[in-house]
Amino acid sequence: MTLARFRPSKGTLALGALSALAFVVAVMRYAFGLRAISNLSDGYPWGFWISFDLLCGVALAAGAFTTASVVYIFDLKRFNPLLRPAILTGFLGYLMVIVALLVDLGRPERIWHLIIFWNPESVMFEVGWCVMLYTAVLALEFSSVVFEKFGWRRLSALHRYVTPALVILGTLLSTLHQSSLGSLFLAAPTKVQPLWFSPWLPVFFFLSAVAVGPAIVIVESFISARVLQRGLETELVGELARAIPLALGAYLILKVFDLTTAGEWGSAFQGSTGALFWLEIIGGVILPLGLFALPSVRRSDARLFGAALLVIGGVVLNRFDVSLIGWARPAETWYFPHWMELAMTAGIVAGGVMVFGLVARYLPLFTPSHAAEPAE
Amino acid sequence: MLIDETRCTGCRACQVACKQWNDLPAETTRNRGTYTNPPALSANTWSLIEFKEIETRGQIGFYFLRRACMHCEHPACASACLVGALHKTAEGPVLYDDHKCIGCRYCMIACPFGIPTFDWNKGLLDQPLIRKCVFCADRVQNGLTPACAKACPSRVILFGGRDELIAEGEARIRQSPGRYVNRIYGKAEAGGTSVLYLSSIPFEQLGLPRLDSAPVTVLSEWVMRYTLPFAAAWGAALTGLALLVRWRNRGKPKRPSSKEAA
Numbered sequence A: 001m002t003l004a005r006f007r008p009s010k011g012t013l014a015l016g017a018l019s020a021l022a023f024v025v026a027v028m029r030y031a032f033g034l035r036a037i038s039n040l041s042d043g044y045p046w047g048f049w050i051s052f053d054l055l056c057g058v059a060l061a062a063g064a065f066t067t068a069s070v071v072y073i074f075d076l077k078r079f080n081p082l083l084r085p086a087i088l089t090g091f092l093g094y095l096m097v098i099v100a101l102l103v104d105l106g107r108p109e110r111i112w113h114l115i116i117f118w119n120p121e122s123v124m125f126e127v128g129w130c131v132m133l134y135t136a137v138l139a140l141e142f143s144s145v146v147f148e149k150f151g152w153r154r155l156s157a158l159h160r161y162v163t164p165a166l167v168i169l170g171t172l173l174s175t176l177h178q179s180s181l182g183s184l185f186l187a188a189p190t191k192v193q194p195l196w197f198s199p200w201l202p203v204f205f206f207l208s209a210v211a212v213g214p215a216i217v218i219v220e221s222f223i224s225a226r227v228l229q230r231g232l233e234t235e236l237v238g239e240l241a242r243a244i245p246l247a248l249g250a251y252l253i254l255k256v257f258d259l260t261t262a263g264e265w266g267s268a269f270q271g272s273t274g275a276l277f278w279l280e281i282i283g284g285v286i287l288p289l290g291l292f293a294l295p296s297v298r299r300s301d302a303r304l305f306g307a308a309l310l311v312i313g314g315v316v317l318n319r320f321d322v323s324l325i326g327w328a329r330p331a332e333t334w335y336f337p338h339w340m341e342l343a344m345t346a347g348i349v350a351g352g353v354m355v356f357g358l359v360a361r362y363l364p365l366f367t368p369s370h371a372a373e374p375a376e
Numbered sequence B: 001m002l003i004d005e006t007r008c009t010g011c012r013a014c015q016v017a018c019k020q021w022n023d024l025p026a027e028t029t030r031n032r033g034t035y036t037n038p039p040a041l042s043a044n045t046w047s048l049i050e051f052k053e054i055e056t057r058g059q060i061g062f063y064f065l066r067r068a069c070m071h072c073e074h075p076a077c078a079s080a081c082l083v084g085a086l087h088k089t090a091e092g093p094v095l096y097d098d099h100k101c102i103g104c105r106y107c108m109i110a111c112p113f114g115i116p117t118f119d120w121n122k123g124l125l126d127q128p129l130i131r132k133c134v135f136c137a138d139r140v141q142n143g144l145t146p147a148c149a150k151a152c153p154s155r156v157i158l159f160g161g162r163d164e165l166i167a168e169g170e171a172r173i174r175q176s177p178g179r180y181v182n183r184i185y186g187k188a189e190a191g192g193t194s195v196l197y198l199s200s201i202p203f204e205q206l207g208l209p210r211l212d213s214a215p216v217t218v219l220s221e222w223v224m225r226y227t228l229p230f231a232a233a234w235g236a237a238l239t240g241l242a243l244l245v246r247w248r249n250r251g252k253p254k255r256p257s258s259k260e261a262a
């Protein structure tokens, strides 16, 4: 395959156009300030980008650490074929998070300050370090694909040797990072709705990330099977899906326990926030929990895909509920994302999809290889 | 500083003095059917008189809340800032270091009073920053009182040491119990604040948030304190688990992938 044969399809052109638009928006943002392209304000200092690009982005990158720990910590080597695409999805996910942060931060040119100025009391300090370190770990985990492509045997051998340690480090960092995004909101106990505020926020964020990890792997396998016209490893993917009800079940039990001890069930039956709460719990937790527990669902491509979308939808709704919809807004303030905020996000995602497509085309992404087997 | 709302006439001399001393430009606003103007604190308005029409005992009354940074004893903004750009000084003011901030705006999320504001209209070359009341630290260091306290003709804003001001406030409540709510706002709220309020109507009605006496960041600080020990234990547990699984799987033939991908 050579570049010369590359003819962009309609889809690629559309993705390219979205990215180009986002680039223009970014230039405007840097030239004229955040107000020029967003509806962020002193009443809503965080908006769509934090809720979607950061909170959802990191949660949806959880496929990488969940799959990697299945293969290397639980030593279930048969899941190997799912690993490389999962890691690539996670790696690109983190890169997209970083790009979005560079747009959202007030002073992106100072992002490196987090390395030299420390405040270990701050949850944001942990978030920053986790983004930085885990992105590096994902890059290293993925580097084997590059080594293999270019036939660098020595490096491949070294990689095989260190991979288990790398995966343990990655799982540790992911645990910290996923949970710390929940902890961020512990500092605002008076501003997050009681239905979502809880001292258990870090645990909720972690458990829902564990549940959504395999769901993302399902969706990503399903889509790349379609687009790249490969067979879907239904059996394998279905088996991975068995982890989802466990995580969702733990989440549900903790949520019931938490709302009961906090005495907050009353708010679950009030107004539109109550309705959102039930949508999230029934649609995103209870329903998929039941579905994934059924063998008939786990054996069918379409049903797996549908149930996975439910889990993803539930997690996305949850992140928005915690950070934006359930946010106590000061009087007279209101927020709805500006179209340029959405265009920015769409452009970043489009860029990620294009890079995924390029990598799938030119690097050995789907070849299950012994390169991923650890040397023991 | 002690702010006795019962004495305030709503003249806004403090608001103007703050702008003058700190060189803050005026804002263009439109009539919104209220005397509060500009509508909210912003990067160019660090101190604001909010006009409230409140019905008490069957009568509509005009009440004035001076809103600005509370200079908390245990500031949530400082606890939240990842680069430590905000800090509590020994003299009382909570100050901001222009050179450290990366603009993440987490301080705005954490502050229970909704005080820090951001330069939303500035592009990168204009160097946007977080802005809020600085307690006129430059004046105070040179033996002057803050500009707002100096300007107030009704002597609503009293500047002094925190303990003295609490004593003064309690004395006023004792002398005219009918005039005041029997409590000083800020004595305990969110771990205590350097700005204290006396009022004739409940503080929540005036627009001040109802807060516990614990700093709002107790939970997040607790989590951060145990994060490293947790990370060490979790890392060890994951390593142990990986080794255990391998030890149990020893000798078993390596299972082939259940299905080779195409």
Ligand code: SF4
Pocket: B068, B069, B070, B071, B072, B075, B076, B077, B078, B094, B110, B111, B112, B113, B114, B115, B116, B132
């Ligand atoms: S009122 Fe808000 S900005 Fe001022 S010191 Fe307290 S937490 Fe910080």
Ligand code: SF4
Pocket: B080, B081, B082, B083, B084, B085, B086, B100, B101, B102, B103, B104, B105, B106, B107, B108, B130
């Ligand atoms: S916006 Fe600046 S001052 Fe506020 S928390 Fe972030 S880095 Fe600190």
